Amino acid sequence: MSRFRFSSLFQSSSASTADAETKKQNRRSFSALTTLRQKDAETNGAPAPAPQVAKAETASEQSPSRMVALAQQITKATEKLETYMKANNLPMPSFDADAPADFPGLPADVQQNRQDIIVAAKELSMLAHGPRETVRWGIWEFTDVLALTVINHYGLAKLVPVDSTITLDELQGKTTLDRINLARVLRLAMTNGIFREPSPGVIAHTAASRVLAEDEDMQAWVGFNGEDIFRASGHVLQSLRADPEATSLTRAGFQYAFDTVDKEPMFVTFGKDPVRARRMGRAMASLTGGEGYEPSYFVDVEKGGYDFSDLDAAGGTFVDIGGSHGFMCVALAEKYKNMKFVVQDLQKTVDSAPSPLSDDPQVAERISLVPHDFFTEQVTKDADVYFFRWVMHNYSTPYAVRILKNLVPALKPGARVVINDYCLRDAGQENPWDERVVRRMDVVMLAVLNAQERTEEEFRALFAAAGDGFVFKVRFSFFGFCFVCGVVLWVTWEGKGFAD
Ligand SMILES: C[S@@+](CC[C@H](N)C(=O)[O-])C[C@H]1O[C@@H](n2cnc3c(N)ncnc32)[C@H](O)[C@@H]1O
Secondary structure (H helix, E strand, O other), rough: OHHHHHHHHEEEEEEEEHHHHHHHHHHHHHHHHHOOOOOOOOOOOOOOOOOOOOOOOOOOOOOHHHHHHHHHHHHHHHHHHHHHHOOOOOOOOOOOOOOOOOOOOHHHHHHHHHHHHHHHHHHHHHHHHHHHHHHHOOOHHHHHHHHHHHHHHHHHHHHHHOOOOEEEEEEEEOOOOOOHHHHHHHHHHHOOOOOOEEEOOOEEEOOHHHHHOOOOHHHOOOOOOOOHHHHHHHHHHHHHHHHHOOOOOOOOHHHHOOOOOOOOOHHHHHHOOHHHHHHHHHHHHHHOOOOOOOOOOOOHHHOOOOOOOOHHHHHOEEEOOOOOOOHHHHHHHHHOOEEEEEEEEOOHHHHHOOOOOOOOOOHHHOOOOOEEEOOOOOOOOOOEEEEEEEHHHOOOOHHHHHHHHHHHHHOOOOOEEEEEOEEEOOOOOHHHHHHHHHHHHHHHHHHOOOOOOOHHHHHHHHHHHHOOOOEEEEEEEEEHEEEEEEEEEOOOOOOOOOOO
């Protein structure tokens, strides 16, 4: 492996050090990593991590060894996935340029096989690398971001023909990048399956680089992450040193990166720059167009969604606060034929919404889209449900409490506040796939907004700080891969008073 060659340039390694290292490795256990699919008794039975190994065994005591057990798990899950794909005449997973970029919709058990492969393969890879090398090369993940950012910024994927090849020299003639820089970013990306070099100096697409060429939302996602979030992340230390509590919307890494400290929140900066704002919008569309983020997970009761039948029978009102262009209300209105809906968002967002919101007049006529700033008092009084989807995680506690306090004057007894957001569990309780996604999102929130993902306790604390009439009713999560799109927290208002 190149890493061994590389490290040998810097240090000599004696046999005795190697022996000592081998002995140390043999004493190590990775039991803390064994978190697959434990039943979550509080939820609707969604697959969750298996119990962690309680007793730390040495590697030599394990039978079979952890590595072999993981390899067997991978084989078993892969065989099941392959059997399903073959039985249903589906193409086998491939990075060939003409291969599909996505898996088709899979039944829950096969989807679980996929997840098991990903999680077990990661752990096996870590064991094979060893702890020290895992840390050493883990910190270099930013180089992948850097290469992808350059490739995306210069639109290189669009310059490579989809059905044939191009030489580096020809490609260089189509961009302002110099040949060395062009080659180095492409060749690094190739190590992640993005582009390939079928013969020296000849570049061709893989299915992954083709996505970058053809999917404008993905280009926006890479651009937003590489040019905005990545840069903000590089300034988080500065932000934390200045404000260890990290709650201000105008003193996050983002502001230090773009010279807007104490001037404006990120959303305001983007509001002044239509190109960046559009990029962020499309990036969000790319994220929410991904697996597991569909509105159906909230709408379909059989997928674990929220059942509004009682409200529908009573012709109740549902308010989607920060609801963007109202796609959640459209999905709900298609299912529930009597409920009324109010979508609230900032004036600019309201102005840019399509009209009508739905081609179905029976749906469109029951949805009103109104400008409302959630940092001011709620204007739609006495509704039955006030819904926040992916809003709370954009704000640190002082701001989130303010948003909830602004609801209080509008709440009638029994009104429901429904939060559809991430909900962090204790470390190691989530399946490793979802855990990694939410922990990453949590840190992205820190970098750009000084905001955060929350545990159930932290959500409860927000409501407790906003008023003592809130009663926490239930928390439930969706199934399988879609956990990342949210947990629903349902809180009612019993109006016992208002804590200032
Ligand atoms: C992360 S997006 C979530 C959008 C939508 N709820 C969803 O599930 O995709 C946050 C939304 O809050 C809106 N927003 C930001 N600040 C706001 C404010 N002060 N008042 C109302 N809406 C706001 C944004 O325009 C955006 O549509």
